[in-house]
Amino acid sequence: MLAGVGGTLIGALIPVSVHGRGEKILSALMAFTAGFMAALVFLDVLPESLEAGGRIWITLLFAFLGAAIVFCAGLILDKRTGEHKHDEEESLPDLHSAEGKRELYVGLSLAVALVLHNIPEGMMIGTLAGEGSAWFAALLIALHNIPEGIAMSAAFGKSGMRRWLGVLIAASTGLAAVAGALIGYFVSNISGVLTGMCLALSAGAMLYIIFDDMLAEAYARTKCKKVAAFAILGIIAGALILWE
Numbered sequence: 001m002l003a004g005v006g007g008t009l010i011g012a013l014i015p016v017s018v019h020g021r022g023e024k025i026l027s028a029l030m031a032f033t034a035g036f037m038a039a040l041v042f043l044d045v046l047p048e049s050l051e052a053g054g055r056i057w058i059t060l061l062f063a064f065l066g067a068a069i070v071f072c073a074g075l076i077l078d079k080r081t082g083e084h085k086h087d088e089e090e091s092l093p094d095l096h097s098a099e100g101k102r103e104l105y106v107g108l109s110l111a112v113a114l115v116l117h118n119i120p121e122g123m124m125i126g127t128l129a130g131e132g133s134a135w136f137a138a139l140l141i142a143l144h145n146i147p148e149g150i151a152m153s154a155a156f157g158k159s160g161m162r163r164w165l166g167v168l169i170a171a172s173t174g175l176a177a178v179a180g181a182l183i184g185y186f187v188s189n190i191s192g193v194l195t196g197m198c199l200a201l202s203a204g205a206m207l208y209i210i211f212d213d214m215l216a217e218a219y220a221r222t223k224c225k226k227v228a229a230f231a232i233l234g235i236i237a238g239a240l241i242l243w244e
Helices: 002-013 021-053 056-091 098-131 134-158 163-172 175-188 192-222 226-242
Strands: none
Touching (some): 002 134, 002 163, 002 175, 098 134, 175 192, 192 226
16 A cells, blocks of 8 residues: 555645656656666565575566566557547547647556556565565655656646546556555465565566666656666665665
8 A cells, every 4th residue: 555555645646847847856766766676676576586486497487477568568558548649539529628638648548557567566565575575665666656646646637637536546546556465465375486476577577667667757757867877876775775
């Protein structure tokens, strides 16, 4: 709930502009969090997966599978978005402006994407629960969801939707993380091999989200090379905290 609903809700409640200085702050936060989460995956989640599963090929296979699942889900979402943008003015009644319709669909697309992302993120938290490091992962994912909540709330606001409804939709996307956590927790408790599989699956999904989504979006917001510096700082900070 903290990672999924909490982070997105906090972001949706922040009434900040996504222009100028607001863009730079969001970009830096996303890059730093991406680096921090990359350190978590490489220094904690993948080693735990290898230790639990006992076979490196299992870890590699399921990490690739996790990345492939998120990649395919993204392709489907992009295709749906493109089809809608092509004929949105013909298919929707003339109740709002064309700009309002576009912003509404942007917000809904972000909501669907966040639901898809929250499932493997929740699985990682649930699987790590037995190892005692789930709270740290939950905090990082909550930080990652704050900018997503801000962007979703801003899009819904521009579409003319009531603010309370936009906030409610944004927060409800986090319930997917709760479902993923329950799946990861109960499946991983069946055997050590399944624990390793769940960790590798969520690690692969998280790596794809980090490099294809978080870092790409952070750079797209400002087109500034400082994004790389914040990502490196996140990796270093994560490595120092996770160092045993």
